[in-house]
Amino acid sequence: MEKIGVYINTKDVKGHIDPEIFGNFSEHLGRCIYNGIYVGEGSSIPNTRGIRNDIVDAFKKIKLPVLRWPGGCFADEYHWRDGIGAKSARKKMINTNWGGVVEDNSFGTHEFFDLCEQIGCEPYLAGNLGSGTVSELSEWIEYITFDGVSPMALLRRENGREKPWRLKYLGIGNENWGCGGNMRAQYYADEYRRYQSFCKNFGENKLYKIACGPNADDYGWTEVIMQNLSPWTANGISLHYYTVPSGNWEHKGSARDFSDEEYYTTIRKTLYMDTLLTRHGQIMDRYDPDKNIGLVVDEWGCWYDVEDGTNPGFLYQQNTMRDAIVAACNLNIFAAHCDRVVMANIAQAVNVLQAVILTEGAGMVLTPTYHVFDLYKEHQDGDSVYCFTEKLTEGDIPAVSCAASVKDGVLTVTAANCSLNKDIEIAIDIAGTAPSGCTGRVLNAPVRALNDFDAPDNVTIKPLDGISLSGNTVKVVLPACSAAELTIK
Ligand code: AHR
Numbered sequence: 001m002e003k004i005g006v007y008i009n010t011k012d013v014k015g016h017i018d019p020e021i022f023g024n025f026s027e028h029l030g031r032c033i034y035n036g037i038y039v040g041e042g043s044s045i046p047n048t049r050g051i052r053n054d055i056v057d058a059f060k061k062i063k064l065p066v067l068r069w070p071g072g073c074f075a076d077e078y079h080w081r082d083g084i085g086a087k088s089a090r091k092k093m094i095n096t097n098w099g100g101v102v103e104d105n106s107f108g109t110h111e112f113f114d115l116c117e118q119i120g121c122e123p124y125l126a127g128n129l130g131s132g133t134v135s136e137l138s139e140w141i142e143y144i145t146f147d148g149v150s151p152m153a154l155l156r157r158e159n160g161r162e163k164p165w166r167l168k169y170l171g172i173g174n175e176n177w178g179c180g181g182n183m184r185a186q187y188y189a190d191e192y193r194r195y196q197s198f199c200k201n202f203g204e205n206k207l208y209k210i211a212c213g214p215n216a217d218d219y220g221w222t223e224v225i226m227q228n229l230s231p232w233t234a235n236g237i238s239l240h241y242y243t244v245p246s247g248n249w250e251h252k253g254s255a256r257d258f259s260d261e262e263y264y265t266t267i268r269k270t271l272y273m274d275t276l277l278t279r280h281g282q283i284m285d286r287y288d289p290d291k292n293i294g295l296v297v298d299e300w301g302c303w304y305d306v307e308d309g310t311n312p313g314f315l316y317q318q319n320t321m322r323d324a325i326v327a328a329c330n331l332n333i334f335a336a337h338c339d340r341v342v343m344a345n346i347a348q349a350v351n352v353l354q355a356v357i358l359t360e361g362a363g364m365v366l367t368p369t370y371h372v373f374d375l376y377k378e379h380q381d382g383d384s385v386y387c388f389t390e391k392l393t394e395g396d397i398p399a400v401s402c403a404a405s406v407k408d409g410v411l412t413v414t415a416a417n418c419s420l421n422k423d424i425e426i427a428i429d430i431a432g433t434a435p436s437g438c439t440g441r442v443l444n445a446p447v448r449a450l451n452d453f454d455a456p457d458n459v460t461i462k463p464l465d466g467i468s469l470s471g472n473t474v475k476v477v478l479p480a481c482s483a484a485e486l487t488i489k
Contacts, residue, residue: 017379017405020066023066029071029348030315036052037051038052051118058370059119062370071097077096078132128173148202175240185220188225196209214240216241245269264396296344299345319450324368327368327373328375356370379412431472442463442478
């Protein structure tokens with residue numbers, strides 16, 4: 001059996017892992033919100049004010065820290081006033097980005113904040129810069145967060161919410177280099193500066209303002225945005241990077257029917273996230289050496305061809321162990337870059353792209369990707385510590401990816417074995433603490449294995465057996481194609 005060493009020093013803290021790194025993204029797209037998270041109060045599916053109870057419970061279980069909404073591309077066409085007040089009077093409109101379906105606005109600001117309150121997560125709003133106005137965005141903030149006497153606070157009260165909500169994360173535009181207005185970087189930067197000036201902090205509420213950052217490796221965009229921002233005008237900039245196996249947006253590849261070669265290509269492409277974070281981070285370092293401006297990877301994940309027979313505009317795809325390995329590698333990468341990466345939001349939460357949850361009628365499936373978020377949840381709010389993994393290559397990719405953090409004296413190590421056929425023993429050498437015990441959990445199945453409505457527990461977390469502890473070394477075998485969590489006390 002192949003063996004490699006993993007070297008951890010718990011005294012060498014690299015940074016704090018913001019819980020928000022384990023966030024999700026929900027858009028008015030396909031069946032993410034409607035017929036997904038939101039089924040309406042009249043539904044026979046158990047719900048609280050129209051929001052599915054099983055979905056809320058599932059998100060609570062993984063301690064979902066933050067949820068981004070309402071887009072995506074939808075955000076720059078969204079006019080928040082259409083989604084408040086009596087539902088029967090709400091405007092019906094066309095969702096031009098996603099399938100041309102009717103958007104009846106029955107899920108709006110109140111419903112989104114209700115969802116976040118039920119889950120216990122931070123709301124992250126994506127504001128409309130592309131087709132909205134400065135005053136529209138400014139008034140949305142006032143509507144949501146102002147406690148005093150003002151037209152917007154009064155309107156909120158008339159709509160049944162006496163107390164303001166707390167809103168921290170505010171994106172100002174989405175993909176403004178593309179669907180959010182096809183702007184050039186300098187033009188967007190100027191617009192951003194104008195919009196953000198009128199997004200006020202009311203009372204105790206303090207906004208964390210996020211500017212639209214680059215698409216993948218568009219380093220020029222990052223350069224211009226960073227030249228034009230300061231920690232006084234922006235707290236963060238976003239980054240979007242999707243893993244598209246074929247690299248061809250017309251034929252991206254199938255979610256469930258793929259060759260071993262395509263699998264390895266997918267992993268190689270997803271590991272490119274590390275390069276992107278390093279290079280965008282280097283540009284940011286030149287303008288912001290103290291790392292006051294965070295990098296917010298608010299869209300990431302695998303993007304495949306839609307499932308046969310589904311609406312091409314709904315972006316519905318299945319989710320296999322390949323996606324679990326992708327998630328495990330990316331979350332390890334984010335943890336390693338936690339000195340700059342403050343948030344990440346997988347695209348998307350329910351029924352869209354690399355979804356953590358799938359639904360069909362009353363049925364609900366937790367995907368392999370969901371279980372990775374479960375495995376990794378103890379990293380939230382931990383301190384990322386030095387973790388070096390010896391390189392063992394599988395084709396042209398490193399076979400094992402690891403991350404380590406310490407919280408309340410407990411060391412959490414997460415690991416992915418990307419190899420399809422090699423079990424690999426890792427010997428974790430721990431400096432800085434004397435370990436007294438170790439337990440583990442693992443997600444392991446053939447790479448094309450998935451959870452479906454007739455077999456929802458095909459891929460689930462199991463205890464990881466065979467862990468040995470001797471002195472400062474923990475040894476365990478990571479099965480081929482697996483993601484694991486080790487808890488070392
Ligand atoms: O997540 C789907 C879409 O991908 C989003 O709406 C957009 O921001 C991105 O291009």
